[in-house]
Amino acid sequence: MINSNIDALGIIFPNSYDDLVPELVADRLMASIPFAGRYRMIDFILSSMVNCGIDNVSVIVRKNYHSLLDHLGAGREWDLTRKNGGLNIVPPFAEKTVKVYNGRVEALASILGFLKSQKEQYVVMADTNIAVNFDFGRFLEFHIASGADVTVAYTQETLPESFGEEGTDNKSLYYTLELEDTRVSNIRINSKASGVQNLSMNIYAIERELLIDQISQAFVRGYVFYERDILSPHLVTLNVQGYKYEGYCARITDMRSYYTENMKLLDDENLDALFRNSQIYTKIRDDNPTRYITGSAVRNVMAADGCVIEGNVENSILFRGVRVAKGAVVKNCVLMQDTTVESGANLEYVITDKNVVVTEGKELKGTDTFQVFVEKGKTV
Amino acid sequence: MAKEMIAMLLAGGQGSRLYALTQNLAKPAVPFGGKYRIIDFPLSNCVNSGIDTVGILTQYQPLVLNEYIGNGQPWDLDRLHGGVHVLPPYQQASGSDWYKGTANAIYQNISFIDRYDPEYVIILSGDQICKQDYSDFLKFHKEKGAEFSVAVMEVPWEEASRFGLMVTDENDKITEFQEKPAEPKSNLASMGIYIFNWDVLKKYLEEDEADPNSENDFGNNIIPNLLRDERNMYAYHFSGYWKDVGTISSLWEANMEVLDPEHSGIDLFDEEWKIYSRNSGMTGHKIGETGVVENSMITDGCRINGHVKHSILFAGVRVEEGAEVEDAVVMGGTTIKAGAVVKHCIVAEKVTIGENAVVGAMPEGDSKGVATVGSGVKVGAGAKIGPAAMISTDVKEGEER
Numbered sequence: 001m002i003n004s005n006i007d008a009l010g011i012i013f014p015n016s017y018d019d020l021v022p023e024l025v026a027d028r029l030m031a032s033i034p035f036a037g038r039y040r041m042i043d044f045i046l047s048s049m050v051n052c053g054i055d056n057v058s059v060i061v062r063k064n065y066h067s068l069l070d071h072l073g074a075g076r077e078w079d080l081t082r083k084n085g086g087l088n089i090v091p092p093f094a095e096k097t098v099k100v101y102n103g104r105v106e107a108l109a110s111i112l113g114f115l116k117s118q119k120e121q122y123v124v125m126a127d128t129n130i131a132v133n134f135d136f137g138r139f140l141e142f143h144i145a146s147g148a149d150v151t152v153a154y155t156q157e158t159l160p161e162s163f164g165e166e167g168t169d170n171k172s173l174y175y176t177l178e179l180e181d182t183r184v185s186n187i188r189i190n191s192k193a194s195g196v197q198n199l200s201m202n203i204y205a206i207e208r209e210l211l212i213d214q215i216s217q218a219f220v221r222g223y224v225f226y227e228r229d230i231l232s233p234h235l236v237t238l239n240v241q242g243y244k245y246e247g248y249c250a251r252i253t254d255m256r257s258y259y260t261e262n263m264k265l266l267d268d269e270n271l272d273a274l275f276r277n278s279q280i281y282t283k284i285r286d287d288n289p290t291r292y293i294t295g296s297a298v299r300n301v302m303a304a305d306g307c308v309i310e311g312n313v314e315n316s317i318l319f320r321g322v323r324v325a326k327g328a329v330v331k332n333c334v335l336m337q338d339t340t341v342e343s344g345a346n347l348e349y350v351i352t353d354k355n356v357v358v359t360e361g362k363e364l365k366g367t368d369t370f371q372v373f374v375e376k377g378k379t380v
Numbered sequence: 381m382a383k384e385m386i387a388m389l390l391a392g393g394q395g396s397r398l399y400a401l402t403q404n405l406a407k408p409a410v411p412f413g414g415k416y417r418i419i420d421f422p423l424s425n426c427v428n429s430g431i432d433t434v435g436i437l438t439q440y441q442p443l444v445l446n447e448y449i450g451n452g453q454p455w456d457l458d459r460l461h462g463g464v465h466v467l468p469p470y471q472q473a474s475g476s477d478w479y480k481g482t483a484n485a486i487y488q489n490i491s492f493i494d495r496y497d498p499e500y501v502i503i504l505s506g507d508q509i510c511k512q513d514y515s516d517f518l519k520f521h522k523e524k525g526a527e528f529s530v531a532v533m534e535v536p537w538e539e540a541s542r543f544g545l546m547v548t549d550e551n552d553k554i555t556e557f558q559e560k561p562a563e564p565k566s567n568l569a570s571m572g573i574y575i576f577n578w579d580v581l582k583k584y585l586e587e588d589e590a591d592p593n594s595e596n597d598f599g600n601n602i603i604p605n606l607l608r609d610e611r612n613m614y615a616y617h618f619s620g621y622w623k624d625v626g627t628i629s630s631l632w633e634a635n636m637e638v639l640d641p642e643h644s645g646i647d648l649f650d651e652e653w654k655i656y657s658r659n660s661g662m663t664g665h666k667i668g669e670t671g672v673v674e675n676s677m678i679t680d681g682c683r684i685n686g687h688v689k690h691s692i693l694f695a696g697v698r699v700e701e702g703a704e705v706e707d708a709v710v711m712g713g714t715t716i717k718a719g720a721v722v723k724h725c726i727v728a729e730k731v732t733i734g735e736n737a738v739v740g741a742m743p744e745g746d747s748k749g750v751a752t753v754g755s756g757v758k759v760g761a762g763a764k765i766g767p768a769a770m771i772s773t774d775v776k777e778g779e780e781r
Binding site: 036037038039076266268271275279280281282284286288289290291292293294296298299300301302303304305308317318 | 413414454655656657659665667671672673677683692693
């Protein structure tokens with residue numbers, strides 16, 4: 001069979017790092033957090049995979065996944081409604097002793113049978129806490145050319161502040177890599193090192209057969225974390241290569257980074273960097289274009305379709321269907337889908353979740369470093 | 381399984397009066413209202429009315445239209461049984477023919493309609509902007525026990541002679557049909573939307589085809605023949621927004637009316653009657669530090685750094701710093717460079733307006749021309765395009781037209 005696509009299947013872990021943004025995942029998971037005006041976090045990794053010719057993608061959901069099912073549907077918007085492969089959403093199999101998986105190992109163990117029956121030679125895996133237009137084709141080329149057993153992508157950056165804070169939930173492990181040339185010589189877990197580090201993006205490439213081997217053995221031994229329990233102890237025998245990613249990467253590590261990563265897209269350079277490579281697909285809502293009514297004043301704003309703007313909006317991101325009434329002022333805000341700001345209301349440094357209503361004349365003010373968050377469906 | 385009613389959409393029109401806009405695409409594929417194409421309106425009306433089988437009759441420049449319709453998924457018309465079908469003329473054992481007229485287009489597709497064994501067929505036209513509930517029209521048709529019904533609009537008496545008119549009795553029964561008469565007896569203009577009992581339509585199509593002198597047209601042949609035979613014909617009154625966008629000025633006007641839904645009657649924000657379209661998939665639009673937007677509609681992918689006033693911008697339009705756009709319809713992917721002035725005009729897709737170029741002008745006195753720039757045209761820096769110009773080839777730097 002002629003294979004015009006790359007010979008890999010994709011696996012996405014949509015619940016990873018949920019606990020970094022508890023406010024945003026009260027009703028959802030990391031993958032379905034709205035981002036950049038009209039997208040959800042998963043759109044970036046999923047579209048990246050599709051754009052590189054991967055047409056067999058499994059999303060292993062763990063909890064709070066109704067919003068994600070609603071968003072993904074049958075995968076049509078990502079061209080993943082396929083007879084062979086396509087989108088495969090795997091909910092937890094609530095039976096026997098395995099209830100809800102904890103780490104990557106248990107998650108992968110739950111789809112071992114599926115993995116065994118597939119034909120692709122390689123597997124690529126990713127989380128959804130990063131918005132990135134990632135070229136999996138180049139990544140896999142690197143993996144094959146380097147002769148690696150496992151390749152992991154990383155960025156060079158200083159560690160996000162929230163990672164170093166006390167009381168970070170142990171469930172959210174993050175990994176920094178020590179490299180000898182390109183080979184990973186050590187994986188540090190929850191490092192607090194200062195300065196620029198090689199921070200793992202948790203994007204992996206591996207041969208399918210090897211992954212099946214690793215997971216079968218690890219699962220029997222009760223291992224939980226792929227990085228801590230499988231990669232880290234075996235770096236001598238296992239050739240793990242690091243792939244440095246230098247493109248644009250928006251990483252959600254806490255509420256503040258959620259805010260700043262949204263706001264950074266007001267800079268055309270960043271916006272172009274994130275969307276230049278290839279299209280990011282998302283669920284279509286069939287909104288009408290956004291309408292600016294006489295009397296509106298707008299400056300430095302990114303807005304999706306379906307908004308109606310009559311008031312003043314400055315330095316803000318408006319998601320689909322936001323309404324800003326006459327006399328309302330919105331400054332430095334991120335307003336998610338269908339937020340309504342009634343007349344005379346005054347919002348500064350505010351993040352509203354979906355369907356929030358800020359009633360007439362109300363004033364909400366956060367600061368540059370601490371934004372006010374209004375949870376889903378609330379009326380202020 | 382038989383369908384109660386299926387729709388046949390006449391989309392073969394060349395739209396020659398839209399000249400520069402229809403050089404490479406059929407009229408129903410002409411963009412409208414920021415993110416739609418004209419054909420989205422009848423298609424969305426079908427779906428919202430519960431019609432799930434639509435035949436689209438194409439003939440002129442069908443490429444863009446075919447690709448746009450695709451499998452019909454954006455309109456929820458990708459169905460196991462039925463759905464949307466594009467029907468170009470095809471070769472038959474007895475020979476092949478272009479669609480000679482509106483009636484002949486349907487005649488050539490009798491076998492398509494027969495496959496669904498419908499009781500009724502609604503004939504739609506692909507060049508109108510209108511939100512209409514066809515199920516209400518069908519209800520009327522059934523209640524009257526009609527064999528043929530036509531949707532009509534009341535038009536001002538002084539304009540009536542421009543239309544095909546239905547003369548009716550007090551029960552809305554049609555007694556006479558006048559095609560653009562000098563002395564109108566009625567002000568009920570046909571919207572070109574018909575419901576037929578399929579058995580009746582089929583009979584008349586076959587009879588019409590056998591008549592060598594016929595123009596094979598609904599208005600000129602089929603309807604007069606039905607009248608001659610005193611069939612049960614009724615006029616269904618429609619009173620909502622309806623606009624034939626067959627000319628540059630009516631297309632421009634209809635777009636401008638979208639900006640004023642409170643008064644004009646065309647409301648695209650209606651959650652109860654959504655208009656579906658194939659989406660651009662671009663990221664949200666951006667109003668930059670220097671951008672000013674007044675009373676306009678802007679959609680995904682736009683980048684506004686200039687001044688946009690009372691205009692409709694389609695997906696991916698860029699307005700650079702210092703550029704002025706007013707009373708303009710600017711279609712997808714067009715770039716308006718720094719300092720350019722674009723007013724009272726229609727600029728088609730993927731046009732580049734050079735720096736400090738001038739396109740169109742606000743009307744003064746009697747001149748009400750809408751300048752039109754066809755798709756893909758490059759207008760050089762400092763060029764000037766007059767208010768009534770129709771441009772379909774590149775304009776050199778500094779040139780005036």
